[in-house]
Amino acid sequence: MHNQLLLKDFLKNNERFYVGKSLFHSNIKSNFHSHDFYELFFVEKGTFIHYINNEKYYLPVQSIQFIYPEDRHCFSAKKDKETTITNLAFYFSDLDDKCKLFFNKIRQDNYNQEIPSVYALDYQWSSIFSKLNNLKQMPVEVQEYYFQSIIYDYIFIYNINISNNQNNEIIPRWLHHAKEEIKEQDNLVIGLKKFIELSGKSQEHLTRQMKKYYHKTPAQWINQLRLEKMETLLLTSKMDILDIIYDVGFHNVSYCYSLFKKKNSLSPKDFRERNRRIFDA
CATH class of the missing domain: 1.10.10.60 (Homeodomain-like)
Structure with missing residues (x-):
């Protein structure tokens, strides 16, 4: 049994994107849930334990995970540790056409399973995380550009992770x-x-x-x-x-x-x- 989270419950006024920060202790585990929205989460601190589609993954600092609405997942922190993550939630309609094609394709390539998490190098992390932190501080008319830039940064990091692994295989x-x-x-x-x-x-x-x-x-x-x-x-x-x-x-x-x-x-x-x-x- 799990809940479905709705993006409208997190947005205020005329907001289109939700950016939120969460702190997890080892004795806290979120409930299993799915969404009516798409999500990127960024591991800022600690080791994040991610349970998704009946699998369990340990994600270190500077990991980024893409979540589809139908993905059933929950999270916790490593034992005796604290973990901080930042979430970016949005509707698929907010993506441009090229990004929509990209995310549809990698979903198919992964046989409709979760997309593997990616690891950002220092310079990649600094760039994408700076934009993420500043997204909601920008004027409304500029937020769209920041959002699309974050998505393209993620796609770039994803492809770099792919190309850096032998035979185009990502080590889990x-x-x-x-x-x-x-x-x-x-x-x-x-x-x-x-x-x-x-x-x-x-x-x-x-x-x-x-x-x-x-x-x-x-x-x-x-x-x-x-x-x-x-x-x-x-x-x-x-x-x-x-x-x-x-x-x-x-x-x-x-x-x-x-x-x-x-x-x-x-x-x-x-x-x-x-x-x-x-x-x-």
Whole structure:
């Protein structure tokens, strides 16, 4: 069960566009809803958790998401974090003909599923967000130009995201987020269980997507990170080797030694002794 939000309930006087800012805490989750309007939302702060059409995505700062009226979605913030987003809501009739064709086409290209979120580089974000913040401050006769410029900026960013990914494939935002978050010490120690939790997907789906985009299983990615951290600690600390093994998240010492020797052709002890002189110099 969900609500349908109506744009007329947000507009005042003769306004055509709605711009609003929302702050989410980790203990707040909005209700599932759809709209009678189109929407762009911009992640200003924190990590935004977006539930849309039975999928879950983690969107970092400077992410932008386009929403169709029929998309059923809700949001929350990452645990123990605050997230700020700004929404731009409008009717499809406010778009010019070229933009209408663009949004209809990418909807079809995504098989009527949600459009992937995009990530704006600093200069792109500064440009589009400045216009967004100033939109409602402009005289009414100028607002139309600002609005169209924001939409064209978004289309530009979307196409840049497409072209910057190999084979014109966009790495899912949830996968990129989970892959980066698992690097955190506490997450790395927990390992695969935490990786699955961070992804918001099943283990099977996470494995398929990791193989597709990174040519590794989730477990292989975790072990690679653990070995890299282990190498760093061997060279930059005086920690006991067993303590390092457990600190990076390995629970089976012989398995860790096997992986380490396969990667470096040296045992952890020999690796430390052979390479440490570089750091002691």
